[in-house]
Amino acid sequence: FIYVDDSFSFAKAGDLSYYVKYHKVLPTAMVKLLLLWDELGIPHEERKQIFGSPLAVIGFDLYHSQVNCLMEESKYSLVREIKAFARFKSRRLLREFEHIAGSLNWALNVCPFLRPGLSALYAKTKGKTNSKGLIWLNRNVVTELLWAAFHLERSNGVYLLKAVSWN
Numbered sequence: 001f002i003y004v005d006d007s008f009s010f011a012k013a014g015d016l017s018y019y020v021k022y023h024k025v026l027p028t029a030m031v032k033l034l035l036l037w038d039e040l041g042i043p044h045e046e047r048k049q050i051f052g053s054p055l056a057v058i059g060f061d062l063y064h065s066q067v068n069c070l071m072e073e074s075k076y077s078l079v080r081e082i083k084a085f086a087r088f089k090s091r092r093l094l095r096e097f098e099h100i101a102g103s104l105n106w107a108l109n110v111c112p113f114l115r116p117g118l119s120a121l122y123a124k125t126k127g128k129t130n131s132k133g134l135i136w137l138n139r140n141v142v143t144e145l146l147w148a149a150f151h152l153e154r155s156n157g158v159y160l161l162k163a164v165s166w167n
Contacts, residue, residue, distance in 0.1 A: 022046045078103055079149045086145040091134040097125045111155050117148025
């Protein structure tokens with residue numbers, strides 16, 4: 001699949017070819033795509049031509065052998081951010097609420113079970129438009145955010161297939 005300038009594919013282990021422009025061995029399908037792009041004059045960067053396991057995609061680590069997706073480093077960063085934000089009886093800017101909501105929304109890609117952790121946050125910010133306006137954190141928002149942080153911290157990511165071992 002190719003999306004704008006991102007291509008995701010699979011190949012048999014050892015199916016590699018040498019790509020002269022980068023002076024390195026890459027999966028054959030990737031080399032064919034890069035050669036096509038070269039012929040068409042489509043620019044590409046060596047640092048973006050990655051393969052293997054884990055494969056980092058928009059901050060998520062994809063493990064092909066386990067057929068799952070994790071967000072190890074960014075997960076702990078987000079947990080710290082949530083815990084620092086979620087202080088009962090404190091006030092935060094609407095912009096900060098939106099940032100936390102956006103970060104948790106991003107995490108839903110690999111931890112969809114965290115969705116309930118956003119309900120009170122969305123309800124609290126509904127209809128507000130002044131990004132510099134201060135909003136009180138109530139018990140519901142704090143409780144749901146800390147619930148999300150607790151479960152995110154213990155998450156093993158999401159499995160892309162139900163069966164991990166194949167016959």
